[in-house]
Amino acid sequence: MSVQIQAEEQRYSRQQIRDLATELLINVGVREQFPTPLEEIIHYLGYTIEEFEPDDDTDRVSGAVNHRQQIIYINHQDAPRRQMFTLAHEIGHVFLHREQEANHIDYRDGAMTPREQEANHFAAELLMPENHFRHTWMTWEGEPELVAATYGVSAEAVRVRADILKLT
Structure with missing residues (x-):
């Protein structure tokens, strides 16, 4: 029982998630491809x-x-850009939480648990890697719609990413 509780409480730091996402992008051979080809990553993961x-x-x-x-x-029925982030989020659950859960469902209005936060951060790192994002943000002078077009995500996802990285 204590092993299960320990596994559920395991949390990854932002740096660990960034490193894991970068490693995955490198292993799949898609590190500098934008929008990130998520189908290739999903296939790579089996x-x-x-x-x-x-x-x-x-x-x-x-x-x-x-x-x-x-x-x-x-x-x-979700918009393509929402689907893109959702796929990346689910890849986060596959990569980070596969051993801890048999199935996982993401509700639009679901609770923001530590696992959900980790999956969101992993998704952001897959779709908008920090260093590349910072450069793109500066190139497009912080215009969310233009940055979003680069990564195939919504302007809202770009705004959240910019806030987390303290670019706004």
């Missing part, structure tokens, strides 16, 4: 992607991962 058509029970679900079957599910 997972597949399946879109789902939400119903009354799943209309609040953005994505999910089934570690046993190695499938990442993505909401077909």
Whole structure:
């Protein structure tokens, strides 16, 4: 029992997550490709992607991962840029939490647990690596829509990333 509790409480530092995401990008051979080719990363990890058509029970679900079957599910009705971040977020769960959970579902209005924060940070590092992001932010003079176009993410994701990196 204590081993399970320890595993659930394990947290990664921002630097550890940055290093793990960078290592994954290098291993897949996509470090300098933007938007980040997430399908290649998912294939490298041995997972597949399946879109789902939400119903009354799943209309609040953005994505999910089934570690046993190695499938990442993505909401077909979400905007493409939201899907991009959701896929990267689910890759974060695959990479960081695979041993700790059999399945994972991400709700749009879900609680921001430490695992969710870690998956979000991992997603941001995959899609908008810090050093490259800082350079792009300066190049586009902090214009979120232009920066977002570089990475294939939403302007909101860019704003959050810029805030976290203290660029605003």
